[in-house]
Amino acid sequence: MKIKDTTKLVSRLRDVMNAATYTDQPLKAIIIPSSDAHQSEYLVECDLRRAFISGFTGSAGTAVVTQSEAALWTDGRYFLQAEQQLDSNWTLMKMGIPETPSIEDWLCTVLPASSCVGVNPLLYSSSSWNKMKNALEKEGHKLLETKQDLVDEVWTNRPSYPCSDLIIVDQSTAGSTCLEKITNVQQMMKDKEVKWTVVTALDEIAWLFNLRASDIQYNPVFLAYAVVGCDSVHLFINQSRITPEISSHLTKSVTIHNYDDVIPFLMDNCASQKTWLSSNSSEAIVSSIYSKYRHMSSNSPISMIKCFKNESEINGMIKANNQDAVALCRFFHWMEQEVPNGQVTECSAAQKSFEFRQQEQDFVSLSFQTISSSGSTGSIIHYSPNPESDRVVDVNEVYLCDSGGQYRTGTTDTTRTVHFGQPSKYVKECFTRVLKVSVLGMICVNQSRTELRCPFESGTFTLIDTGSCPVGMYIGNSERVVSVAADVELKAGLVITDEPGYYEDGKFGIRIENALLCKSAETPYRFDGKQFFKFESLALVPIQAKMIELSLLTAEELAWLNNYHKKCRDVIGSQLQKSGHNDVYDWLIEQTKPIM
Known part of the structure; x- marks a missing residue:
């Protein structure tokens, strides 16, 4: 396997960390997860930030860059691949091996006192965020949200987001109409006494609306968010994709919004009402809802319906x-x-x-x-x-x-x-x-x-x-x-x-x-x-x-x-x-x- 020379990239990333352009304070470390804003396993090319900065192309792993070190954590499926792809700038951390420290333990060991650690809150799940935040604060450090992904600042030729055509899955194949699925979700919400459900997983959104696309290689999904209310449904997507045929399929029961408007919508409409959120949702999504109104669950209502096939x-x-x-x-x-x-x-x-x-x-x-x-x-x-x-x-x-x-x-x-x-x-x-x-x-x-x-x-x-x-x-x-x-x-x-x-x-x-x-x-x-x-x-x-x-x-x-x-x-x-x-x-x- 070809080894990518990451020397200049890591050096430039450290310069961005020091500049504190996108955080309140200079960063002593940056965490780069293998995820997108939807915590997907497979990503569009422009979201392969960890692969870009480290050279390791496996689908699972987290990179951490400090001012003097760079380390990558991955599991046993990828040990050999990582050993073959990482250059001398990186230390491989083999997850599951007793002597391998967790990311938070390693950071607390190598960081100077009162350090600030940055991460893009869109790419970090809420559960991971809280675990990292608590561990760092216990040792006197801070976990900060970056206002922009710092890897993007050194990725000068980063590709743009895809916008493939939407495909309708007919009822004979899906077994249920879009409206029937929405009604089932709303009934589960009623049972849990919640007013809103936020859907961030792309496969769940594709299933809910009986739509497919090809935004991500090998996965017939499309970039979008969905918010289901007790008596309304909202789809956040690049609106240029909504053709008359797709609009007719969704019917007037689904309101279309711009993809980037999801967090402002949550803050304006859902922040102070009981809202169902998957713990796998990003910290950026979860933090838009006041803590006392969050109904957190490891599974969303859609995930619990769709895994059992009709x-x-x-x-x-x-x-x-x-x-x-x-x-x-x-x-x-x-x-x-x-x-x-x-x-x-x-x-x-x-x-x-x-x-x-x-x-x-x-x-x-x-x-x-x-x-x-x-x-x-x-x-x-x-x-x-x-x-x-x-x-x-x-x-x-x-x-x-x-x-x-x-x-x-x-x-x-x-x-x-x-x-x-x-x-x-x-x-x-x-x-x-x-x-x-x-x-x-x-x-x-x-x-x-x-x-x-x-x-x-x-x-x-x-x-x-x-x-x-x-x-x-x-x-x-x-x-x-x-x-x-x-x-x-x-x-x-x-x-x-x-x-x-x-x-x-x-x-x-x-x-x-x-x-x-x-x-x-x-x-x-x-x-x-x-x-x-x-x-x-x-x-x-x-x-x-x-x-x-x-x-x-x-x-x-x-x-x-x-x-x-x-x-x-x-x-x-x-x-x-x-x-x-x-x-x-x-x-x-x-x-x-x-x-x-």
């Missing part, structure tokens, strides 16, 4: 995953034919998988940058190939492909790890251990209806972390409301991914990922009438048999695998035949033949 959305997700499976079967069939020729690289493989998806009906875009990794690059968990790092896919190495698509009916995210030669016994054991934790580990809630240990009852919350995250319906491959170990109840309609993995630095990576739908389950005993649920895999892509060490599988696990492959054969095989892909159909039959 019947139309579930059918759409099934359709999207089936289309995606066709594309992936064509891709892996092509890889098996071409990799032995020695001409396929990580980049060309990623491009080919994209081309197969493009040929599927309703395909809109990828849902994230394809992770196409061979051998050692597979150990970089969120590695994506580029011309500088591109390498040939070798028949003697493990190949990992994590990819997904945005379709007009749903979003997909599937990972398969394969070998185009003969995997070693050690690799097979590693793969099989991951497989047992992954889909096969779900047997306890998927398979047998005769054993009491199988389904889980209503009121069960997410407890075990195998890398799970929820998947949206033509919005995003990672919805923020649910993460494993969160306080969200598992119940019918929830779609999550299950994606455990094993990674050996410099050698290989293994990950198996399926999208799972939570469904109602019948049990032989009623247990006082409690409702039980189970998971069903939406992703129907074969698991490579030659990567499996069969001696490690139980009879029950092997039966599950054979049943899963039969479903792949029946559902995806039928679609391949209808599409005329007979050679891929023959490949699928071979890949899914029963394992004895």
